[in-house]
Amino acid sequence: MARNDSTAAQGADRLLASDLAQDLSFLVARLRSRGSAAANARLAPLDLKVRSYSVLSLACGDPSPSQRELAEFLWLDPSQIVALVDGLEGRGLVRRETDPSDRRSKLVLGTARGRELCARARVAASAAEDDSLRALGAGERAALRALLARAAFGPAD
Amino acid sequence: MARNDSTAAQGADRLLASDLAQDLSFLVARLRSRGSAAANARLAPLDLKVRSYSVLSLACGDPSPSQRELAEFLWLDPSQIVALVDGLEGRGLVRRETDPSDRRSKLVLGTARGRELCARARVAASAAEDDSLRALGAGERAALRALLARAAFGPAD
DNA sequence: TATTGTTATACTCTATAACTATA
DNA sequence: TATAGTTATAGAGTATAACAATA
Numbered sequence: 062m063a064r065n066d067s068t069a070a071q072g073a074d075r076l077l078a079s080d081l082a083q084d085l086s087f088l089v090a091r092l093r094s095r096g097s098a099a100a101n102a103r104l105a106p107l108d109l110k111v112r113s114y115s116v117l118s119l120a121c122g123d124p125s126p127s128q129r130e131l132a133e134f135l136w137l138d139p140s141q142i143v144a145l146v147d148g149l150e151g152r153g154l155v156r157r158e159t160d161p162s163d164r165r166s167k168l169v170l171g172t173a174r175g176r177e178l179c180a181r182a183r184v185a186a187s188a189a190e191d192d193s194l195r196a197l198g199a200g201e202r203a204a205l206r207a208l209l210a211r212a213a214f215g216p217a218d
Numbered sequence: 219m220a221r222n223d224s225t226a227a228q229g230a231d232r233l234l235a236s237d238l239a240q241d242l243s244f245l246v247a248r249l250r251s252r253g254s255a256a257a258n259a260r261l262a263p264l265d266l267k268v269r270s271y272s273v274l275s276l277a278c279g280d281p282s283p284s285q286r287e288l289a290e291f292l293w294l295d296p297s298q299i300v301a302l303v304d305g306l307e308g309r310g311l312v313r314r315e316t317d318p319s320d321r322r323s324k325l326v327l328g329t330a331r332g333r334e335l336c337a338r339a340r341v342a343a344s345a346a347e348d349d350s351l352r353a354l355g356a357g358e359r360a361a362l363r364a365l366l367a368r369a370a371f372g373p374a375d
Numbered sequence: 376t377a378t379t380g381t382t383a384t385a386c387t388c389t390a391t392a393a394c395t396a397t398a
Numbered sequence: 399t400a401t402a403g404t405t406a407t408a409g410a411g412t413a414t415a416a417c418a419a420t421a
Contacts, residue, residue: 073287077371079279081272082338085347085359086253088269088366093250096243097371111247113409115238122236129379130230132353136251138413143381160299164421165379183237190242196372197365202242205365207246213235213252215353272380286402295390300404326399338382 073084092193100189107182112137113184116145120155121171121179127160128167154178247352257346264339267310269294271339273302277312278328278336284317285324311335 067193081087100111108115115135128146129144132139146169148153160166171179194202226311238244256270266274272292276283285303289296303326306312311332317323328336 066309071236071248072350073283073290075281076276076287076291077244078280078281079276081275081279081369082367083363084275084343085351085363085366086250086257086268086343087272088363088370089246089250089253091293092366093243096246101244110410111243115244116239118238119233119236122233122238124226124232124235126230126233127379130233133230134233136248139380140414141412142381151352163379163421167364167380186241186243192344194369196368201365204368205362206240206245208354208362208365209242209249210239211353212351212362213245214239215351267387289402296403297409298389299389299407308402317402320398324403 094177094191096189099192100186103189103192104182107178107185109178111148113145114186116169117149117154117171117175117179117182120149120169121176124190125158125170126170128169131169144212149175228266253350256349257343259344260342260349261339264335264336264342266339270302270306271343273326274306274311274332274339275297275338277306277326277332279349280313282325282327285326288326306332 076082097111104110104114109205112135116131119131119134125136128139129143131137131146132142135142137145142186146157148157150157155169155171157167158170160168190202194205197205235241254268261267261271269292269370273288276288276291283291285296285299288294288303289299292299294302303312303314307314312326312328314324315327317325325363347359351362354362
């Protein structure tokens with residue numbers, strides 16, 4: 062077993078009093094670990110993971126992203142985008158299209174099959190959010206979303 | 219270069235309109251990427267990373283944690299804790315002590331040198347938080363902290 | 376000369392199972 | 399029989415450099 066299953070988690074509560082438990086970066090990291098574990102579990106039946114789902118979701122959106130934009134937005138290296146797009150393209154979920162206005166750049170577009178799978182993946186991702194944020198009500202989730210959006214895309218350094 | 223340096227990030231703003239940009243799990247993941255990059259940069263002069271800092275910080279706290287508790291609290295596998303404690307112990311920053319009440323269990327305690335380094339690391343971690351959360355004011359950070367604490371330690375699944 | 380995508384490589388992180396010693 | 403720690407190994411994720419095509 063990796064990490065701790067929920068049935069075994071009952072002994073470390075006394076560490077909640079530690080300084081680290083109030084460290085924002087630590088809290089974000091812990092929530093991400095739990096959240097991505099939940100999301101990967103929900104996406105597994107669709108043969109997707111959080112990273113491939115992110116690429117698929119953006120590719121199926123309205124302004125079709127270039128690989129360069131995907132790398133910037135997902136905070137990944139361009140070379141990692143290549144591998145992710147390769148995987149999705151091999152399954153017929155997205156396709157590359159050279160940008161007519163800049164032949165260096167390749168746009169990534171969702172296929173019909175990709176959009177269909179993406180719709181199902183969104184449902185799975187939403188269920189995973191419920192799994193990992195059970196402690197928060199709808200209003201609190203909205204407040205958290207607004208704060209995170211500003212923090213995640215705001216000026217860094 | 220890995221990922222994107224801040225000077226080059228200006229082209230993917232149009233993807234902010236995507237569905238994914240409102241996905242809570244995605245926002246948490248992106249903020250964590252940025253936050254841990256900032257924290258690792260600040261901790262590098264002390265030869266620490268976010269994970270080793272987390273262990274050191276807990277070991278230097280008041281209720282000395284067992285390795286089992288560290289694994290549960292940090293959401294890591296027990297086998298990963300072994301490697302992290304090995305590294306810190308080899309540098310004389312923490313030491314293992316068999317729990318008298320259960321000789322299977324080993325408590326991890328910070329040494330004098332470890333506590334001194336930990337104090338400096340806390341300053342670095344705080345500076346990293348400023349780096350990555352520049353977009354939020356003090357009140358917003360407090361609100362975010364409270365929401366994250368409940369979400370990160372609340373019931374999961 | 377700079378940028379987009381690509382390939383290749385190495386390194387870190389994470390997952391999993393088996394083993395030991397204690398309980 | 400169960401639990402805490404350890405070891406070993408494999409796979410996923412990440413970092414870095416070099417190259418071709420295009421600007």
